[in-house]
Amino acid sequence: MSNVKQPLLYLCHRIPYPPNKGDKIRSFNQLAYLSQHFDVYLGCFVDDPSDMGYTKELSKYVKGMYVLPLNKRHATFRGVLRMGRRRPITLPYYFDPKMAQWVNNTIAKFAIRNVLVYCSSMAQYVDSPQYQRLNRVIDFVDLDSDKWRQYAKKQNFPMSWVYNREFRTLLAYEQQLTEHFDASVFISSNEIELFCKLSSISSHSRIHAVSNGVDLEFFDPKAVTDSTDQQHTPTVVFTGAMDYWANIDAVRWFVKHVWPYVTKQVKNARLMIVGSNPSDKIIELGAFPNIEVTGKVDDIRSYIRAGWVSVAPMRIARGVQNKVLEAMAMEIPVVATSLAMEGLAKTNGCNVAIEDNEQHFANAVVAGLKKRQIATENRQWVVKNYRWEEQLQHLKTLLTRT
Known part of the structure; x- marks a missing residue:
């Protein structure tokens, strides 16, 4: 029996390290798992210059890699410039001829037969007739097009028009990719059902x-x-990346509509907003009494552990919220909106309150602050349902071409 690994091309829109935010948590764990079974050739962009320092760490998991810096301003300009082409802005945003050349050369040089694309914006590098012979798998993760639809509802013209346009064009592109690729992956069956509902996919x-x-x-x-x-x-x-609009919206709603009632009932209650790159609107919240905005932290576990209650008051969301899984793994009670819990297994018997009404949400938080509880049942639920290796075995099967 041969121990030689098959080569695998792995394309990511963002460097999969460090695993400190939603998309990078998933992409890194995919990389770490797949590197045990394949010789991985990684192509990715870096939109945060400080992340360039992590290429040495990434080299432990790959046979070869190509990492390109992404200038966000230039990328945005490319996207806007090509808006007349009826394609998602994210395609020109993430297109670079140097990446295309590397992909072509790598496939030819190493006789690549299996390709994993992480995020629809990277599919353009292998979505052509010349690569139909390859086993191409795309991980959409969330239904990104629906995020733009949600964003559009919360914006005024002209941004509502821009976001609606991205929703329509990206949904059409997502559908095209499911027809072209050998297999498509979403983070949950809920995402699949919504995709089939919004698109014209018949099977x-x-x-x-x-x-x-x-x-x-x-x-x-x-x-x-x-x-x-x-x-x-x-x-x-x-917890969460605090330059991400969905997180910004969630925290501001919580502080405005829930927090005043909480502090009225629990005078010494403290709110910690933990995550990198806080926007100006989030930094402003740190001026309120008993609210701390930490910015980037070295070890998020100590902050999660400090919580008597972890909140996920998401009003814009798709997929699976890592903040919920991580808090539950740390035995912390959770209060979340129903949107934040979409895509997760049923939490019957767990210390999780699901509330969409602001008053009910506040009541659940107050209940958790009256007496600190160690939610061992939450960790047991995560252990049972959300081990990485068990989740990724199916992805490995899709990528194993016989």
Whole structure:
């Protein structure tokens, strides 16, 4: 029996390291798992210059890689310039002829037969007749087109028009890719159902659900020690990339509509907003009493562990919320909107409150702050349902060409 690994081309719109935000958590864990079974050739962009320093760490998982810096201003200009072509703005945004040349050369040089595309914007590099012979799998992750539809509802003209345009053109492109590629993946069956509802797909036999997982060794409450302050201060925690619009919207709604009632009932309650690159609107919230905006932190586990309650008040969301899984793995009670819990297994028996009404949401938070609870049942649920290896076995099967 041969131990020689098959080569695999893996294309990501963003460098899959460090795994500190939603898309990078999924892409990194895919890379780490698949590198055990394939010789991975990674092509990706870097939109944060500080991430260029992580290429050495990534080299542990790949046979070869091509990492291109992405200038966001130039990329946006390319996208706007090509708006008349009835294609999603994200395609020219992520197109670079140097990446296209690397992809072509790599496929030819290493006789690549299997390709995994992470995010629809990278499919353009292998979505051509010359590559029909390859086994091409695309991981859409979430239904990105629907995010733009949600964004459009919350904006005024002209941005509402721009976002609606991106919704329509991206949905059409997503449908095209499901027809061209050998297999398509979404993060949950809910995403698949919505995609089939919004598009004109008649059959989804080649569309598969591969959920997220949790690094249970890393997100282990036993690995983090509470400080005295954390033990005695009733704390609400929100985690996430704080330059991401859905997170910004969620936190601002929570502070405006829920937090005043919470602090009225629990005078010494503290809110920690934890995540990188906080926008100006988030930084402003740090001026309120008992609200802390941390910015980027070295180890998010200690902040999650400090929480008596972890909140996910999402009003714009698709897919699976890693913030919910990570908090549950750390045995923290969770209060979330129904939108934040879409795509997750039923949480019956868990310390999870699902509330969409602001008053009910506040009541659930207050209940968690009255007495600190260790939600061991939450971790047990994650262990049962969201181990990375079990989630990714199906993806490996799709990529194994006989």
